[in-house]
Amino acid sequence: MLADLLIHPRLVRVEVGLNVVVGFKVVPDETLIKVSSGKLDMNVAVKISTYDKNAIEEAVRIKESTGGKAIGVTVGNTDRKTIREALSMGVDEVVAISTQYTDVLGTATAIAEEVRSMNPDLVLFGETTTDGSTSGLGPMVAEFWGVPVITFAKSIKLDGKVIRAERSLTPVVEIVETELPTVVTVTGEINSPRIPTLRQIMESSKKPVRTKEFKSSPMASLDSVEPYLVQRKRIVLEGKTEEVVQKLIEALRKEGAL
Amino acid sequence: MSFDADVAVVGGGLGGLSAAISAAKEGLSVVLLERGAYSGSKNVSGGRIYVHSLLKLIPDALERAPLERPITRETYEVRCGDRRVTFTFQKRNRDSFSVLRAKLDDWLSHEAEAAGVLTSFDTQVTGARREGGGITVETNRGEFKVPLVIEADGVTAPTSRYLGIRRLTPEQFMVGVKEVVATKPELPEDEGEAKVVLGLTAGLKGGGFLYTNRESVSIGFTVKVESVQEKLVKTSELIEDYRESLGIEGEVLEYSAHLIPYMGYRGLPPLYAPNLMVVGDAAGMLISDGFVIRGMDLAIGSGTIAGQVAAKLREMNNFTRTDIYQSQLEDSFVMRDIKAAWKSFKGLSNPRFYEVYPQVICDVLDSMFSVGDRRLLKVAQERLRKEGLGLTSLARDLLWFT
Known part of the structure; x- marks a missing residue:
């Protein structure tokens, strides 16, 4: 506990245990997705979406420094092993909501339902997921739940029921303040997610995972996922350097590149 | 002394996963540590599995496992310059299949999870020491104390080395180089070919292979490490020549290279020590007799036995009696086949076969x-x-x- 206080002096003054809900998504590991003969091979190992890990880390830090609780919510793919990773990072329990394909509005509806019943002090998300990349989930949940939202937070400070955040808006940083309860989406800069120890991984298998089903008809349907490929022109200019350079300049002009 | 689990399995390839599954089925608490982000992300194999031992572990594996094609054609090809001799033996059977390990091992890791194994990926074992009647495993995720370790950490056997029971020498290894090339084999859907190619490894002691997958082919060769050292060649360049000589065109989906144990029955490393059992490649289990190259079925077989012995040891409440593992191995196909292959193993060391x-x-x-x-x-x-x-x-x- 003392170590926590030393690492997070900004949280020292908080006295009340805060209840934090953190949303995270199980996504295909984008580093493993391959394009082969014009098709995407999406049948790859899954992981917690990159910035959602930062959200989990922040939720756990707040929980640790205030003596509250951190509850995870995930919608869509409810891969057991990936959920266990969130638990081993320090989340106390996870609500795993399985769905067929749903759009971000469906996900927001499902999460808002949970959030309303749990009535937490703070809800955290990653700024965006590595698959859908809408950045819309946090604002939508805030809207449904009827609380303020702070997006792209690169740091948050809590003082009683007041939350102060630095919003990372290239090229400026905006400092905003509001009162809890609120929804915050965090960027990758906010922290370095911890690597759980083996013992924490073992303990995580004893933590509760509540599974639920959610049915929704998406407002937007996903028709196809195609790789974005840039075709090379495959033009080779041959000859003496001085002539070729001239030809190259002409060719670039023709393409409108110069 | 309190322990964190009954058994730690180091390595999430076929040997480790089989050990973990068989131990978990016996009711032990099993933690499996894998260095890669998922099972199958770090290992390399030519790409053919003889499925008998997999079927013992998972009886309906043929229906569920991501196997590529049954190998129904065995081809030998000898190349000498622009001349070549080829013969093919054809037989419809489902004894062996071409496989892509990234898919097969990942699938088996989910089987392990379902059997109650706790898998921990991105977990590298950095040391191991004897302590308090068991073994303390040191990892990038902290320490972990267990009364029993099943070592399935592959050909370089780091756990055995950490515990001081093993040293490596170059003549114990071959190096395998492999590419997976996107090209649809011209074969009926339910047939596959395995090809042994001699004379295309530029005077290096070894041979080439080709296995047909569903939508790709796995090609490559295995050569003695010392002959690569002697001839100062780059295996990454050799495989390009090899691919061109075979006349295979298509997008190269994967390139990989890996060490292969080349020890034979008499050269096997220690297979057990108190509180430790060694399976698969880490135990040097490979059969290469000129007709078949087998490693995966031996890994699964030895892993399965190690898992069962683990349960027996817990029952006896004596985790030092790992010699039981060795004697059970001797009574199984694993050691019988490795022993039987010993002569041809020595025969293959004869440079005349390559030169x-x-x-x-x-x-x-x-x-x-x-x-x-x-x-x-x-x-x-x-x-x-x-x-x-x-x-x-x-x-x-x-x-x-x-």
């Missing part, structure tokens, strides 16, 4: 299909004499395989 005989076979057949002297034995004898060999030495070399 002399391919040329001789081509020259003899060249004469047989030309106008001139066509007495097979006489031509063969004369050709061998040029190499300073006689028919008897040829016969003696071949006898290693009988």
Whole structure:
């Protein structure tokens, strides 16, 4: 506990245990997705979406420094092993909501339902997921739940029921303040997610995972996922350097590149 | 002394996963540590599995496992310059399949999870020491104390080395180089081919292979490490030449290279120590007798046995009696087959198989299909004499395989 206080002096003054809900998504590991003969091979190992890990880390830090609780919510793919990773990072329990394909509005509806019943002090998300990349989930949940939202937070400070955040808006940083309860989406800069120890991984298998089903008809349907490929022109200019350079300049002009 | 689990399995390949599954099925608490982000992300294999031992572990594996094609055609190809000798043996069967390990191992890891194994990926074992009647495993995720370790950490056996029971030497290894190339094999959907290619490894001691997958082919070769050292060649360049010589065109989906144990029955490392059992590649379990190369079925077989012995040891409440593992291995197909392959293993160490005989076979057949002297034995004898060999030495070399 003392170590926590030393690492997070900004949280020292908080006295009340805060209840934090953190949303995270199980996504295909984008580093493993391959394009082969014009098709995407999406049948790859899954992981917690990159910035959602930062959200989990922040939720756990707040929980640790205030003596509250951190509850995870995930919608869509409810891969057991990936959920266990969130638990081993320090989340106390996870609500795993399985769905067929749903759009971000469906996900927001499902999460808002949970959030309303749990009535937490703070809800955290990653700024965006590595698959859908809408950045819309946090604002939508805030809207449904009827609380303020702070997006792209690169740091948050809590003082009683007041939350102060630095919003990372290239090229400026905006400092905003509001009162809890609120929804915050965090960027990758906010922290370095911890690597759980083996013992924490073992303990995580004893933590509760509540599974639920959610049915929704998406407002937007996903028709196809195609790789974005840039075709090379495959033009080779041959000859003496001085002539070729001239030809190259002409060719670039023709393409409108110069 | 309190322990964190009954058994830690180091390594999430086929051997480790089989050990973990069989131990978990016996009711032990099992933690499996894998260095890669998922099972199958770090290992390399030619790509053919004999499925008998997998079916013992998971009886309906043929219906569920991501296997590529059953190997129904066994082809031998000897290359000597622009000449080549090829023969193919065809038989419809489902004894062995081409596989892509990234898919197969990942699938088996989910089977392990379902059997109650706790898997921990991105977990690298950085040390191991004896402590308090068990073994403390040191990892990038902290320490972990167990009364029993099943070592399935692959060909370089780090756990055995951390515990000081193993040293590595170059002659214990071959190096395998492999590419997966996107090209649809011209074969019926339910058939697959395995090809052994001799004479395309530029004088290095070894041979080439080709396995047909569903939508790709796995090609590559295995050569002795010391011959790569002697000839100062780059295996990454050799495989390009090899691919071109085979006439295979298509997008290269994967390139990989890996060490392969090359020890034979007499050269096997220690298979157990108190509180430790070693399975699969880490235990040097590979059979290469000129006709079959097998490692995956031995890994699964030895892993399965290790898992069962783990349960027995817990029952006995004595985790030092891992010698039981060795004796159970001796009674199983694993050691029987490794022992039986010992002679041909030694035969294959003979450089004549790589340097002399391919040329001789081509020259003899060249004469047989030309106008001139066509007495097979006489031509063969004369050709061998040029190499300073006689028919008897040829016969003696071949006898290693009988």
